[in-house]
Amino acid sequence: MIGPAEIPATILVVDDDAGIRTVVRQALMRAGHLVRATDSAAGLWKLIEEGVGDVLITDVLLPDANGLDLIPAITARRPGLPVIVMSAQNTLSTAVRATEKGAFDYLPKPFDLNELTKTVQSAIEGLRVDAPAPEAPGQGEALPMIGRSSAMQDVYRTIARVVPTDLTVMVLGESGTGKELVARALHDLGPRRSGPFVAINMAAIPRELIESELFGHERGAFTGAATRSTGRFEQAQGGTLFLDEIGDMPMDAQTRLLRVLQSGEFTTVGGTRSQKADVRIVAATHKDLRRLIDAGQFREDLYYRLNVVPVRLPPLRARREDIPELARHFLERAAAEGLPRKSLDPGAIAWLKEQPWPGNVRELENAMRRLAALARDEVVSAAVAELWIARVDDAGGQGSLPADGTGPAAHGDMLAGSFEALVGQWMQRHLVQVDTMPDDGLYDRLLEEFERPLLEAAMILTRGNQLKAAKLLGLNRNTLRKKLTDRGVEADTGRGRA
Known part of the structure; x- marks a missing residue:
């Protein structure tokens, strides 16, 4: 294969931004390549027809075409020409579409020039791994993952590369980072999208029931098994099985899961007939599995079976x-x-x-x-x-109150602070000068304006529990009920009525 150590490779660069063309040209020339640059799809087609170029780098938004839409026609005219897509539209949708169109790689703008030259060299050396592309998602389909940061671009690129495959994916990240969204994206954008997406949270199921939940059970398999029950593997046939919080799976269930992943078959609890496990596995955890392995709480061989492609979500x-x-x-x-x-x-x-x-x-x-x-x-x-x-x-984390409804003193501080801030805002809105005397009736006007939001806040914080809300506010329950009615606050949700 041609490379800079032999005959210099010719790189085609298409971007309507002259500054980007100049910077990319200089970086590639320093790496030993020849560069032919143009600012439009029309200029690109002239180069394609001339048969020049070993690698193509194209922007998505060109003045006269969409760079992604050009890829199939370019590939038909010049089979084997690697296409690297660069774009400021740094979304999961762009990364996936680039992969679907057959791009060698996708680089979000702004990109690191060293990364660009490494990607070009990989394309020259023929390191591309072809995979069948899935059907494109419907026009206008909303993708669930949001973020244009460089940290999320790495996530998007990994997802885009494994979407067309059936490779097992391990999603790692802290709680709340969106691990299930990654599993959903892999399913919804992949070839199994017409099949079911089935999720199971290992931390939410009693340890003694996990095997039954995963593989199902036959009637009489254990005490209480009055009827046959299908498990998640059977429910997910033809689709995706998302094993959330895999680090909480007990060791005996880990052993059985490992056998299923090795053989591709499973049996129900109490059953004798094997069934083919036609599912794609996506696992996730917020725990350090390496530490669990060292502590003897997670099987190392199962870890390697699940961690085929890791996707690490940033906090x-x-x-x-x-x-x-x-x-x-x-x-x-x-x-x-x-x-x-x-x-x-x-x-x-x-x-x-x-x-x-x-x-x-x-x-x-x-x-x-x-x-x-x-x-x-x-x-x-x-x-x-x-x-x-x-x-x-x-005042207690996510606005919640303790189960006994008393709450720490911080709840009172929060409501007092709320009142002080609201009064300050009201004074700024209604009093033009500090030394200006307001109209008569200030007490009633202040009470009318501020009592309702305080009632709403108390009802929302207590999730509509009037007894807890009354205790929080220091009111009698009957007094609270009357105030809710007088101020037009719904007693169950805390929302104001129109």
């Missing part, structure tokens, strides 16, 4: 630039579900990006739903975001 603190897009998405979702429509001002977005988010994307989603439910203004400021996110979380 939200490692991709803070994705927080604005995620937050807007969750607010839109909340509005679609019937909560008030809210948006974030620049200060609120900046505040969100500074937070640690130990619960990752799941915590951010919960926080946005809370803002949609509790924030009074349509445009949420940093002060309001801090009020309903940081202070509520400090």
